[in-house]
Amino acid sequence: GESVGLHLPTLSVQEGDNSIINCAYSNSASDYFIWYKQESGKGPQFIIDIRSNMDKRQGQRVTVLLNKTVKHLSLQIAATQPGDSAVYFCARLGGGTSYGKLTFGQGTILTVHP
Amino acid sequence: GAVVSQHPSRVICKSGTSVKIECRSLDFQATTMFWYRQFPKQSLMLMATSNEGSKATYEQGVEKDKFLINHASLTLSTLTVTSAHPEDSSFYICSASGYNEQFFGPGTRLTVL
Numbered sequence A: 001g002e003s004v005g006l007h008l009p010t011l012s013v014q015e016g017d018n019s020i021i022n023c024a025y026s027n028s029a030s031d032y033f034i035w036y037k038q039e040s041g042k043g044p045q046f047i048i049d050i051r052s053n054m055d056k057r058q059g060q061r062v063t064v065l066l067n068k069t070v071k072h073l074s075l076q077i078a079a080t081q082p083g084d085s086a087v088y089f090c091a092r093l094g095g096g097t098s099y100g101k102l103t104f105g106q107g108t109i110l111t112v113h114p
Numbered sequence B: 001g002a003v004v005s006q007h008p009s010r011v012i013c014k015s016g017t018s019v020k021i022e023c024r025s026l027d028f029q030a031t032t033m034f035w036y037r038q039f040p041k042q043s044l045m046l047m048a049t050s051n052e053g054s055k056a057t058y059e060q061g062v063e064k065d066k067f068l069i070n071h072a073s074l075t076l077s078t079l080t081v082t083s084a085h086p087e088d089s090s091f092y093i094c095s096a097s098g099y100n101e102q103f104f105g106p107g108t109r110l111t112v113l
Helices: none
Strands: A009-016 A019-025 A032-038 A044-052 A054-057 A062-067 A072-077 A086-093 A100-104 A109-114 B004-005 B011-012 B019-025 B032-038 B047-050 B067-073 B076-081 B091-097 B101-104 B108-112
Touching: A009 A019, A009 B032, A019 B004, A019 B108, A044 A054, A044 A062, A044 A072, A044 B101, A054 A086, A054 B011, A072 B019, A100 B004, A100 B047, B011 B019, B019 B101, B019 B108, B032 B067, B047 B067, B047 B101, B076 B091
Parallel strands: A009 A109, B011 B108
Antiparallel strands: A019 A072, A032 A044, A032 A086, A054 A062, A062 A072, A086 A100, A086 A109, B004 B019, B019 B076, B032 B047, B032 B091, B067 B076, B091 B101, B091 B108
């Protein structure tokens, strides 16, 4: 069945370091992926998205890489700051009968130490 | 920007009672809203899709008679947890579709005693 999962459930980094959060997916029909940040007790916030016709997309301090060959995507955060501490989820936006539905991955807890 | 609100943010109720949670899109109209449930240290799980003016569609394993959804207008969807039990204690999050994106509410923490 469809699933979107994460390799690393927790990640601790020092302030200023770069962070890499990984995600694997099992459904090759996926064509739109989104990364969300969720702070404690809050709803998810959109960070960045990528479509399957792209390998890389950059935002402010964040980069998403998509490797369709191995069905893997990653979120890179440059110069990580304490305010980046949160849970990060990858999600896939469904199509067809699942149009508009988001399937979330397991989540990675990112802790940034000052 | 697009803002989605939820009310209440926290609710504590006794077992057997019903609780209503509201989800509002404040500055845009949302034909479709989604309801998610999130248990501690777990991911978001889609419960149902709420469509304005029609019946909600529920994901497999979600009881439609227990989780009543009403989407009476383009800016409001409600989720009613009927006959709540302690195992229904969770973080309930809604999202609204607009501008080709889903915008999430801040969540409602439900605790059933």
